Amino acid sequence: MIKIEGLSKAYDKDKVLDNLNCEVKDNCIYGLVGANGAGKSTLLRLINNIFLPDSGHITIDGEEVNDNEYLKQKMVFVPDDLFFYPSYTLMDTAKYYEALYKNFDMVYLKELADLFHLDLNRKVSTFSKGMKRQCALICALATNAKYMFFDETFDGLDPVVRNTMKKVIAKQMEEKQTTIIMTSHNLRELEDICDNLGLLYKGGILFESDIDTLKTNMYKVQICLKGEYDKETFKGIEVLSYKKNGSVATLIIKDEDKTSKKKLEKLKPIILDYLPLTLEEIFIYEMEALGYEFNKFI
Amino acid sequence: MNLINLFNFNYLKQNLKKSKGALAVFIGIIPIINILILFMLNDNNHSNEVITLPVLSIINFLGIFILPIVISICLFGYVFKKRSVDFVNSMPISRKSIFITNTIGGIAILVLMNLINAIFIYILSNTLSNLTIPTGMIIDYFILWTVAYVFVFTVSNIAVSISGNMITSIAVSALILFLVPFTHAFISNALPLNHDSEYIIECNNKECVPDNYYGVGTTVRNLAKENKYTMYLNRKSSSYNYTLPSNFVIGFLFNGSSYYIFYNTTSIIKTFILSLIYIVIGYFLFLKRKMEVCETSFKNIMVHNIVKCLTMVPILSFVYLMLRESYFDFVSLLILLVIIVGYYFIYDLITRKGINYLKKNIFTLLFYIPLFMLLMKGFDTYLENNKNFSVDDIKYINIENVSKGNYNSRIFDIYFEDKEALNYLLTHTGYGTLSEDEYIKVNFRLKDNREYSYTFNVSPEDIEYMINLISKNSKVQEYINDIDYDNIYAVKLGNLKVEENYRNELIELCRKHLPNSIENVDNGLNIEMYSYTNHEVEKYYITTDNNIIKDKIMEIENKTLKEDIVNYPFNELYLYVSGYSIEREGELELYNYIKNNLDTNVDSSKDYMFIEVANYGKDKFYRYYTNDIDKINEIIDKYKIKEDAYTSEEYYYD
Numbered sequence: 034m035i036k037i038e039g040l041s042k043a044y045d046k047d048k049v050l051d052n053l054n055c056e057v058k059d060n061c062i063y064g065l066v067g068a069n070g071a072g073k074s075t076l077l078r079l080i081n082n083i084f085l086p087d088s089g090h091i092t093i094d095g096e097e098v099n100d101n102e103y104l105k106q107k108m109v110f111v112p113d114d115l116f117f118y119p120s121y122t123l124m125d126t127a128k129y130y131e132a133l134y135k136n137f138d139m140v141y142l143k144e145l146a147d148l149f150h151l152d153l154n155r156k157v158s159t160f161s162k163g164m165k166r167q168c169a170l171i172c173a174l175a176t177n178a179k180y181m182f183f184d185e186t187f188d189g190l191d192p193v194v195r196n197t198m199k200k201v202i203a204k205q206m207e208e209k210q211t212t213i214i215m216t217s218h219n220l221r222e223l224e225d226i227c228d229n230l231g232l233l234y235k236g237g238i239l240f241e242s243d244i245d246t247l248k249t250n251m252y253k254v255q256i257c258l259k260g261e262y263d264k265e266t267f268k269g270i271e272v273l274s275y276k277k278n279g280s281v282a283t284l285i286i287k288d289e290d291k292t293s294k295k296k297l298e299k300l301k302p303i304i305l306d307y308l309p310l311t312l313e314e315i316f317i318y319e320m321e322a323l324g325y326e327f328n329k330f331i
Numbered sequence: 332m333n334l335i336n337l338f339n340f341n342y343l344k345q346n347l348k349k350s351k352g353a354l355a356v357f358i359g360i361i362p363i364i365n366i367l368i369l370f371m372l373n374d375n376n377h378s379n380e381v382i383t384l385p386v387l388s389i390i391n392f393l394g395i396f397i398l399p400i401v402i403s404i405c406l407f408g409y410v411f412k413k414r415s416v417d418f419v420n421s422m423p424i425s426r427k428s429i430f431i432t433n434t435i436g437g438i439a440i441l442v443l444m445n446l447i448n449a450i451f452i453y454i455l456s457n458t459l460s461n462l463t464i465p466t467g468m469i470i471d472y473f474i475l476w477t478v479a480y481v482f483v484f485t486v487s488n489i490a491v492s493i494s495g496n497m498i499t500s501i502a503v504s505a506l507i508l509f510l511v512p513f514t515h516a517f518i519s520n521a522l523p524l525n526h527d528s529e530y531i532i533e534c535n536n537k538e539c540v541p542d543n544y545y546g547v548g549t550t551v552r553n554l555a556k557e558n559k560y561t562m563y564l565n566r567k568s569s570s571y572n573y574t575l576p577s578n579f580v581i582g583f584l585f586n587g588s589s590y591y592i593f594y595n596t597t598s599i600i601k602t603f604i605l606s607l608i609y610i611v612i613g614y615f616l617f618l619k620r621k622m623e624v625c626e627t628s629f630k631n632i633m634v635h636n637i638v639k640c641l642t643m644v645p646i647l648s649f650v651y652l653m654l655r656e657s658y659f660d661f662v663s664l665l666i667l668l669v670i671i672v673g674y675y676f677i678y679d680l681i682t683r684k685g686i687n688y689l690k691k692n693i694f695t696l697l698f699y700i701p702l703f704m705l706l707m708k709g710f711d712t713y714l715e716n717n718k719n720f721s722v723d724d725i726k727y728i729n730i731e732n733v734s735k736g737n738y739n740s741r742i743f744d745i746y747f748e749d750k751e752a753l754n755y756l757l758t759h760t761g762y763g764t765l766s767e768d769e770y771i772k773v774n775f776r777l778k779d780n781r782e783y784s785y786t787f788n789v790s791p792e793d794i795e796y797m798i799n800l801i802s803k804n805s806k807v808q809e810y811i812n813d814i815d816y817d818n819i820y821a822v823k824l825g826n827l828k829v830e831e832n833y834r835n836e837l838i839e840l841c842r843k844h845l846p847n848s849i850e851n852v853d854n855g856l857n858i859e860m861y862s863y864t865n866h867e868v869e870k871y872y873i874t875t876d877n878n879i880i881k882d883k884i885m886e887i888e889n890k891t892l893k894e895d896i897v898n899y900p901f902n903e904l905y906l907y908v909s910g911y912s913i914e915r916e917g918e919l920e921l922y923n924y925i926k927n928n929l930d931t932n933v934d935s936s937k938d939y940m941f942i943e944v945a946n947y948g949k950d951k952f953y954r955y956y957t958n959d960i961d962k963i964n965e966i967i968d969k970y971k972i973k974e975d976a977y978t979s980e981e982y983y984y985d
Contacts, residue, residue: 044623083420084623100618102425110421116414118349132341133422 034059035080035180035212040089041236042075049075051236053089057214057229061243062206064223065216066316067233073216074113076233077182080214081110093180106135109178111169113185113216117157123168124153127175134176142175145201149194163189170198174205181205183215187222199226224312232316240319247315254284256297257304270296273318285310285318337431342424346433347440350405357401358440362448364390369452373459379828379950381821381861382464383868384472384593387452391476392579399480400504402440403487404497406433411496416622430617434488434610441480449473463831465820465863471594479575482602483508485609492616495627498682499635502642507609510641512577513584517648520568520585522707523714528566530783531719534558534757560757566718567774567782571595574602594866627683639678640699646674647700651707671700720777727776728753730801731784734770735791736851738798740872745810746776752800759793771797795851802849811849814871815862816842823859824888826952833887837880844877852876856884856935881935885956889931892944892953896926905945908967917970924962925955933958940964 035057042050049072057063067073078084080091082098082105091098098104117126123146131137146153149167151160157168166189173181186202187195203226205211217223223230224244231241251273257280258266264275267284270293274285281304286293297305310318347354368389372380380386409415419429449469456464483504490503535558568585571578575598629635650667657663675696679685727746756773771794772786789797801807819838822829829837841858855874862869875881896904906918906925913921921942933939933956940963944953957963 078417081421083417085619085621100425100427102423102428105421105423105425108421108423110417112414112417112421114414114417116412116418121349129345132345133339133424135423 034094035214036090036092037076037080038090038092040076040079040091041087042072042079042084043087048236050079050086053237055231055238055241057212059212060206060210061228062202062213062215062226064220064227064230065214065233066218066220066223066230067216069218071233072236073218073233074184077110077112077184077214077216081105081108081182083110107179108182109134109173109176109180110182111173111184111186113188115165115169117165117168119158120156121158122154122156123151123172126157126168127153127172130172130176134178136177138175138177141177142171145171145174148197148201161189163191163194166190167194167198170202174201177209179211181211181213183213185217186215187217195222202226220313220316221311230312230316240316242319244312247312247319248310250287250289251310251315251318252286252288252293253308253310253314254286254293254297255281255304255306255308256284256300256302257281258300258302266300267297273321285314337425337428338435339424339428339432342422342428343432343436346406347436353401354405354440357398358444361390361394361398361444362451365448366451366455369455369459369462373455373462379823379826381823381828381859381868382462382468384468384475387464387468387472388476388593391479395476395479395483395576395579398444399437399441399484400487400501402437403484403491404500406437407488407491408497410491410620410622411500411625413623413625416625420622426618426620427614430488430614434485434613437484437488438481441484442477445473445477445480448476460830461828463820465818467818467866468863468868471866475575475594475599478599478602478606479579482574482606482609483576485606485613488613489609489616492613492620495624495629496682499629499638502638502678502682506638506641508574508576509580510644512571512573512581513645513648516571516573516577516581516585518710518714521648521652522711523566523718528564528718529561530564532560532562533719533721534560535721535723562785564775564783564785567784570780572597572601574598574605576602592867596866635683636695639675639682640695642678643671643674643699644703646671647703648707651704654704655711668700672696720781722753722757724777724779725753725775726778728756729774729776730771730797731774732770732772733794733798734768735794736798737853737855737874738851739811739849739874740870741811742798742801742807742849744870745807746774747801747804747806747810749801749804749807752797752804755793755797755800756787756789759789759796769794798849798851807849814841814845814860815864815869818862818864819860819871820863821861823861824884825857825954826950827888827891829887830891833890837883837887840880840883841873841875844879845873845875856881858884878935882933885933885935885939886931888954889933889956892925892955893931895951895953896922896944899946903947905947907943908940908963909943911967912972913967913970914972917966920966920970921963924966928957928959 035055037053037055040050040053041048049070053072053076065073065076075084079086080093080098082100085099093104093107096104098108118129121129127137127139127142131139143153149164149171151164151167151171157165160168166187170183170186173183183202187198190198202213206213215223215227220230227244229241229243230247232239262282263277264272267275267286270284271287272284273287274283276283288294294305294307365387372382372386409419420426424432449472452464452469452472453466456462456469486507487500487504489507490500494500494503570592571581572595573581575595578595578598629638650671654663654667727748729746730743732743756771769788769790770786771789772784774782774784776782802811816838819834822834822837837858838860841860852874853876855876858871858873858875858880860871860873862871901919901922904918904922906921907913908921925942925944937958938960939956939958940960941957942955942963944955945951
């Protein structure tokens with residue numbers, strides 16, 4: 034488990050993280066979202082001990098990460114801005130990882146390279162931006178590290194590769210009990226892969242929750258009743274949002290005890306449709322419920 | 332802290348692999364150039380050079396300021412780029428391990444390179460016929476340069492740990508290496524180095540003021556009444572005990588004596604200890620380094636300005652000297668101000684990629700320059716006011732040169748204490764225009780190690796008296812007699828280096844027959860012997876009239892010429908008998924005489940002459956001795972160019 038307590042970091046006078054507290058449970062994919070400059074990359078660099086915090090503690094499996102070589106064997110980081118040694122091929126880069134990671138799996142790397150059609154003996158500098166991202170990700174996956182940190186994970190990947198990569202990452206998490214933290218400024222990128230989401234704002238985690246709970250508790254309902262009706266008609270149901278267009282109303286409801294359908298059916302609706310919510314919609318309504326305007330964060 | 336646990340060989344291997352090309356070039360270039368230099372020194376045309384530690388080290392003077400910094404940047408340079416910082420620091424290796432691994436790895440590379448270099452020198456010394464390098468010198472070479480290279484490497488590691496880009500890292504390295512030694516050397520050597528500056532020497536009694544001293548102006552006469560003696564002395568540079576790289580540079584900048592104390596044990600120990608201290612400092616700085624501070628000079632503008640101002644110290648120091656020489660005239664002041672502002676501008680442009688900082692900091696600059704100049708002026712005034720000394724302050728004297736006589740040159744090397752000789756010198760010397768034939772050049776070394784030279788006007792009789800007086804000094808006698816025959820590795824006759832087989836014969840003869848005295852020798856022949864003793868090349872320049880040694884010298888010179896002359900066609904040589912101008916046909920006849928004359932033995936107790944032979948480049952001079960005076964005179968008479976009215980009798984010895 035990753036535990037962050039009272040973490041603060043400033044660049045000169047610019048405070049990026051301010052007394053941040055957070056916990057990431059094992060064997061999950063944690064999505065970290067936030068606007069540009071919210072501190073996502075800084076947080077990952079602090080966890081990976083690239084930068085030193087001004088204050089606070091980061092522990093993984095109960096151990097402080099501070100210059101902890103043993104712990105670093107269990108961690109791998111793929112930054113947003115990738116680095117490869119200029120004359121290195123993908124194989125050279127893989128060998129670099131292999132030399133430093135005790136559990137590096139070269140066979141698995143070759144499998145992944147084959148899957149993504151990456152030539153192992155080609156210089157990485159000649160690859161496209163997306164291919165470089167694939168190289169970095171497959172090298173990281175082949176380390177078999179318990180904790181993986183991917184910054185702007187799918188940046189530059191085309192939709193096909195993006196889906197394949199998501200599958201590979203999800204498989205890694207399932208089969209090898211890996212914990213993955215990935216960041217993005219785009220919620221849609223993370224919704225179909227993450228188990229948990231955290232929203233970073235003004236140096237702290239503003240909101241976090243597991244996606245399944247979010248998705249199973251909130252619904253978008255389209256309803257049409259005979260005669261005149263308004264928001265008051267739906268008393269007894271937790272309505273987060275109400276919009277009526279002609280005779281059809283669209284409701285966003287929170288339904289933790291799963292009784293809403295029965296309650297609505299009692300109103301004998303002409304139309305009653307339960308529609309799935311996108312993660313972005315869920316966040317918008319949750320934030321609005323907390324009194325924030327979501328567009329400011331993402 | 333367990334160093335073995337912190338050393339990660341896999342990381343080092345990978346770290347070296349990524350810059351193997353650059354490293355191979357830089358590591359290989361020193362031994363390769365050194366080998367080429369050794370082959371050049373072995374080459375017949377350059378073989379006159381006696382190998383000394385500085386000669387052996389030529390390429391290292393440059394290499395020491397490039398190679399360790401290149402290695403340091405290859406190993407630690409990742410800290411200058413955000414992307415590589417992310418990559419390397421996210422790897423499963425701690426900062427402690429990175430620093431220790433890179434430091435040990437870098438030192439190992441430098442040691443290995445110096446070891447390879449030393450082994451090559453040893454092999455070539457034992458393989459090449461003209462190259463004799465004492466093993467002691469090779470060991471000293473290895474120790475000296477390994478310590479020096481490692482020191483620069485540790486300094487560079489500190490600089491890398493605190494700076495944000497390569498340029499500032501190099502600037503910080505230069506500051507750590509040179510700022511303190513340079514400032515000290517500048518204040519203690521360059522500032523007071525006023526040539527022919529008037530110094531007042533206070534005498535402890537009336538006797539040390541020369542007899543004819545009252546003949547000069549009123550001021551001097553008045554000074555003499557106070558037992559004060561004004562002299563125009565040349566202040567000499569003191570010897571240095573800085574760290575090794577500073578010794579090399581400061582010796583070069585201020586023309587110091589570091590060349591002569593090249594293997595300076597104090598400096599080596601100091602450099603070694605400082606290297607260890609710098610490793611520890613670098614370690615902690617690296618652990619605490621803010622990795623986000625990269626791709627810029629320093630985050631803190633104040634630190635940036637301090638570093639920039641410190642890098643200006645040498646420039647401003649020399650500017651001060653130039654201004655002093657120009658008596659602070661306005662035009663010089665303006666030009667130098669432009670140079671300084673230009674430097675300030677370029678520094679910002681390179682390190683911060685902008686010139687806005689110049690505008691912001693122009694007031695710092697305008698405040699800093701006058702303050703620095705005032706400080707220098709203050710030091711200058713202080714040194715000017717405190718430059719005079721008393722005769723009692725003179726601890727050692729050294730006779731550097733005399734106008735007449737052929738004395739054992741060892742006497743000109745030694746610094747000795749001798750109050751009687753000092754007083755004699757001060758009371759029996761003239762105070763007027765120097766005569767080319769009547770002078771004695773003396774160095775005074777004071778108790779505080781300041782050193783001054785003065786050329787006294789003395790009669791030849793007084794020179795002889797002085798030398799005799801000095802020769803009675805027990806320390807001088809001990810020094811004169813102390814010829815380290817066992818470690819002589821080079822012998823020169825004129826500019827001709829004696830080959831190994833003849834060298835040992837000559838050394839043995841000298842050991843047996845050379846008188847250990849300082850007496851003036853007329854009609855003698857000169858031998859230069861070089862030993863490597865106590866980490867230094869000792870030069871023994873001896874003039875001898877001992878016939879056994881002279882016979883051997885003549886035999887060696889004759890044999891060497893006869894061996895070498897086959898390599899030279901006549902049209903590549905000049906031949907002459909000193910004092911005569913002869914036609915080219917005469918030279919040809921002398922050439923054939925040397926080639927055809929089978930007898931290389933000469934009896935120095937009989938009359939003899941010598942023919943001088945030089946090649947076109949004149950880097951080789953030979954002498955061919957012969958007792959066959961009639962034959963030589965016959966050739967000279969036949970081909971003599973008429974306008975030369977020399978008499979042959981003057982140019983041969985009997």
